[in-house]
Amino acid sequence: MAAPRHRAAPDHTHPDDVAVETALAALADPVRLTLVRELASSGEWSRSCGSFDVPVGKAALSHHFAVLRAAGLVEQRDEGPRRVNRLRREEFDARFPGLLALVLREG
Amino acid sequence: MAAPRHRAAPDHTHPDDVAVETALAALADPVRLTLVRELASSGEWSRSCGSFDVPVGKAALSHHFAVLRAAGLVEQRDEGPRRVNRLRREEFDARFPGLLALVLREG
DNA sequence: CGGAGTGTTCGATGAAAACCATACACTCCC
């Protein structure tokens, strides 16, 4: 058996399994764009979900992170009581070359 | 006075005046993606609006072209009874380098 | 144990977007 898991691990999607439409739609939202940008200018695994300055409640925020995971943009890991994030720079850029750079270049 | 214009010219938006979110949202739709791709593999000004193989009615199609114009992706010109299209490759690529190539590389 | 902190899930709501059918406008050609 596997080690007992006390909390459901978030299901990730690898960028390779993501359709272009999905990636574009994920990045087309202003809130998610902020998350990605702030995440890009922070160290990996340094930001918990609640540490972002976006004008939405917890529920909506949780949903946005689910969308980002499904688009292969963000990886999450449980660290104690909080869930920390990492931008999947390399993997995502390998699948969609230049796209991340494009949205990071402005803002 | 200017020469009499019998039909309203479509209002275009230059890619330089387009926000990233707008460009991404425009390309995130499957129908519009098809239009852009088919347009990319055709000569400039060679395709009229009705010449595309998409599963939507005339009204919806007209709307999609309006979105593409607003995103700086397509330029239109009236040619007799029909409205012909051109993909704004260079201008759009100057504003969003690599984005067009990205969506054209697949499909 | 019990409370504080963090994040997800559920149900409902409101706004935005896609779509259709119809009606209209314009051009071409007989």
Add this chain to the structure above:
DNA sequence: GGGAGTGTATGGTTTTCATCGAACACTCCG
């Protein structure tokens, strides 16, 4: 002039998406 072809505008329906409030699950710490 009148009909066929092409595209737009309008009005209304349906779907999708972002959002919230409240309830729940889990971790940490006193």
